[in-house]
Amino acid sequence: MNTNKSVLVTGGTGNIGSAIVAELLAQGYQVKVLCKDATSAQKAQDMGAVAVAGSLTEPQRWLEALTACEAMIHTACTFDEQMGAIDTALMQAVAGHASGRAAPLVLVYTAGCWAYGSHDEVITETTPKHSVADFQWMLDNIAWLSGKENIDLRVVSPANVVREEEHYLPPILSWELERCGHPVLPADEAQTWPLVERKNLAELYRLVLERGRQGEEYIGSAEHRAPLARLLRQLSEQPIECAQAAQWAEIYGTWTEGYALQQVFSSDKAIRELGWQPKLFLNLD
Template sequence: MSISHSVFVTGGTGNIGSAIVQELIAHSYQVKGLCKTAQSAHKATQLGATAVMGSLCEPQSWLSTLADCRAIIHTACTFDAQMGETDAALMRAIADQAMTRSTPLIVIYTAGCWTYGSHDAVITETTPKYSVADFRWMLDNQAWLRDKENIDLRVVSPANVVREEEHYLPPILSWELQRCGHPVLPQGEAQTWSLVERKNLAELYRLVLERGKSGEEYIGSAEHRAPLASLLRQLSEQPIECGQAALWAEQYGSWTEGYALQQVFSSEKAMRELGWQPRLFLPPSV
């Protein structure tokens, strides 16, 4: 297998990463996945990837495996108090490793829709970013990496990612339904989120790898105004409890302030430049 078809994926057994691994393998790529545990390594192998043992916190133990890879797709995050610092150290290590290469390393960096903050207008890649505090580091680390020699940086910014197997309900709404016994929303029943199904999103990552341009960002959103109350009513007849954003912060952490943002995303750039096709999954009645 040539280097042009070898890709390294962090978070390759996670929600987004596992779909990316399957998408790449289905298109004849050789995939290596970073695995912290034996359980993760087993899952990576089952997906068809080569498991590379290591962690985000100690990249020096596995960075040499990037030497025969065309790209690294970065979807992993430690989601702890040091997640920004860990990511920054990883980007520095990747940049150092890239200097030893004869060809640029493609780095596909996963940003979050919450890095944009709230906006009244539809959000595109040119919209100013007013990130929630907990994820400001995503913007800082991208900016640092963007002008590094021998790095071909491309950014994917997914909307809220859902799974077909979970009735397209955003995970935190499922968690709250189980925890409270009734549906819960951070704001009111009219609230909408932009959503994208993870396998459809994986197609976007592959297209960014194959057709994306250096330094460019691509938003991945399919259902731009998904009505959360309607999604919840498909799973529960109980009344919806609204205005729970503050309690979510206490229960899960301050990062959940992102769920209260006013956001509607557009994927016109990804469609126009890459040929990505967002797949709608909600019936017209929802």
């Protein structure tokens, strides 16, 4: 894909999406960002993108903005009880709109590591998926989109996404540290999570846009076995409270079941086929 082409990004002012927007703009892309309110619109404009007024729940109001775009990168999610139904309706609207295009719409769809469930072996793109129930809709929508004409579907499955500015600590661990006043883990102190820094992940999205193959999925994981207890001890000397998965589900929702999964990922496919370079960032020795 030529870098003078136009891309629409959903969730473009969020954690992952804003990094993608910055990456695309730096590479010369014309970027449109779906914005649900004036605050999001200002953020998009401050980044140098074009703000498109609209929401995930009313795609008919903004789909025309997609007409002049060669691609759409979808990172947004409402994270409420209706998130699956909203995403399904949105993808149906996007596919319907794309059916009248002269050329296929490149659609980079965001799945996630929790769609795989727990595995004892290293997870690759060919590993069977056993999704956390709250996110099964991602797999259903991918399967549905795969059969649609004029949709060039490519899937990115990120590990748990962290920010350099937040000491690479997964957000929920920061929330719990603030809420409880001491570190908290869903399982035990030996637990590890696969992590990827959001700017590094944004590079993967761009490469999938430029070099990805239709119908293919690419896992984005850098620190495959990040030791959570050691991460937390860099920020707090308080004892770590463990086995809090059930409480997390009560406080934040059942979607947090994903944090209790046993997972180690491989990003060899993205490295081999796209030239992505996962960046290690933990120095805990």
